[in-house]
Amino acid sequence: MKLPELRIGNLVAKVPIIQGGMAIRLSTARLAAAVANEGGIGLIAASGLPFDELRYEIQLARKLSPTGIIGINAMVAATQFAGLVKTAIEEGIDLVVAGAGFSRDMFAMGKESGTPIVPIVSSAKLARISEGLGAAAVIVEGCEAGGHLGTDRSAREIVPEVVAAVKNIPVIGAGGVADGRGMAAVLMLGAEAVQVGTRFAVAKESNAHQNFKDKILKAKDIDTVISASVVGHPVRAIKNKLATEYNQAEKDFLAGKKTQEEIEELGAGALRNAVVDGDVEYGSVMAGQIAGLVRKEETCAEILEDLYTGAAKVIKEEAARWADVNV
Numbered sequence: 468m469k470l471p472e473l474r475i476g477n478l479v480a481k482v483p484i485i486q487g488g489m490a491i492r493l494s495t496a497r498l499a500a501a502v503a504n505e506g507g508i509g510l511i512a513a514s515g516l517p518f519d520e521l522r523y524e525i526q527l528a529r530k531l532s533p534t535g536i537i538g539i540n541a542m543v544a545a546t547q548f549a550g551l552v553k554t555a556i557e558e559g560i561d562l563v564v565a566g567a568g569f570s571r572d573m574f575a576m577g578k579e580s581g582t583p584i585v586p587i588v589s590s591a592k593l594a595r596i597s598e599g600l601g602a603a604a605v606i607v608e609g610c611e612a613g614g615h616l617g618t619d620r621s622a623r624e625i626v627p628e629v630v631a632a633v634k635n636i637p638v639i640g641a642g643g644v645a646d647g648r649g650m651a652a653v654l655m656l657g658a659e660a661v662q663v664g665t666r667f668a669v670a671k672e673s674n675a676h677q678n679f680k681d682k683i684l685k686a687k688d689i690d691t692v693i694s695a696s697v698v699g700h701p702v703r704a705i706k707n708k709l710a711t712e713y714n715q716a717e718k719d720f721l722a723g724k725k726t727q728e729e730i731e732e733l734g735a736g737a738l739r740n741a742v743v744d745g746d747v748e749y750g751s752v753m754a755g756q757i758a759g760l761v762r763k764e765e766t767c768a769e770i771l772e773d774l775y776t777g778a779a780k781v782i783k784e785e786a787a788r789w790a791d792v793n794v
């Protein structure tokens with residue numbers, strides 16, 4: 468059984484799966500190209516990259532996947548956001564995914580060059596506004612997801628709301644997808660595709676430090692925690708010493724015993740510490756609630772095959788199970 472292709476503007480992805488942007492040094496050209504080569508959409512994490520490095524990554528991804536669909540993920544709140552988008556467009560990037568904030572200007576930049584702009588949204592209102600401004604699709608991310616969170620509501624609730632709110636653009640669900648059944652569930656909510664992060668973070672082609680991957684691979688179902696809800700931006704990661712100390716420090720802050728600067732210092736460079744240096748106790752091992760389902764380090768080809776055929780199989784089986792229901 469074949470699942471429908473994902474169409475974003477003129478782009479056609481045979482496999483309706485986007486590998487979410489995840490931190491520089493993690494979702495690099497190598498990971499994005501591996502996903503794109505299998506018919507999905509691969510995203511290079513751009514935030515924090517100097518412009519020349521971003522150019523290099525895009526050129527490398529293009530070399531590794533001459534015909535695949537490659538995009539960038541950039542955080543709107545990041546410094547240099549507009550410069551990163553401009554650089555990627557100059558390099559002929561296929562699409563721009565923008566999270567962690569909202570920018571009206573990016574749609575004008577996309578329109579001028581014909582580059583699809585895909586914002587990450589967490590409400591029906593923002594989805595509708597995005598479509599009006601020219602978004603080529605919207606990614607709806609719920610609080611199950613790994614990394615920084617824009618909502619305390621789950622994709623289970625927001626995806627159907629957004630599907631009902633937009634008229635002509637595809638909706639892509641993100642957060643909580645680690646297997647075929649999870650992917651099928653998001654498609655049943657009305658999404659046309661899924662964006663997956665955590666499972667690709669431990670892919671063979673992911674550049675993350677082995678300690679980072681092992682921490683996710685060993686995680687149980689209840690091992691993620693949200694930190695920085697009080698100071699900073701809420702983030703979901705695997706429980707470790709950093710998360711425990713950060714959350715305690717936030718309580719101390721509320722009691723007037725710690726300053727904001729002291730807390731921010733705790734979190735500074737935390738993702739890099741974990742991803743690059745492998746410090747999984749005092750670094751931030753960002754991962755989604757489904758980390759407990761991710762058990763193996765596999766190639767992107769294996770992950771995509773498992774998700775795609777798994778979802779197709781579940782949809783077929785469930786259709787057969789309910790075939791006698793009259794509507």
Ligand SMILES: Cc1cc2nc3c(=O)[nH]c(=O)nc-3n(C[C@H](O)[C@H](O)[C@H](O)COP(=O)(O)O)c2cc1C
Nearest residue numbers: 487488489490566612613614642643664665753755
């Ligand atoms: C380690 C890690 C880093 C991430 N970094 C970013 C990021 O820089 N920008 C962004 O928009 N999303 C980021 N995300 C979110 C992913 O792109 C994706 O939407 C999310 O992981 C999907 O949920 P899942 O973790 O349940 O698969 C990150 C996720 C993880 C696990």
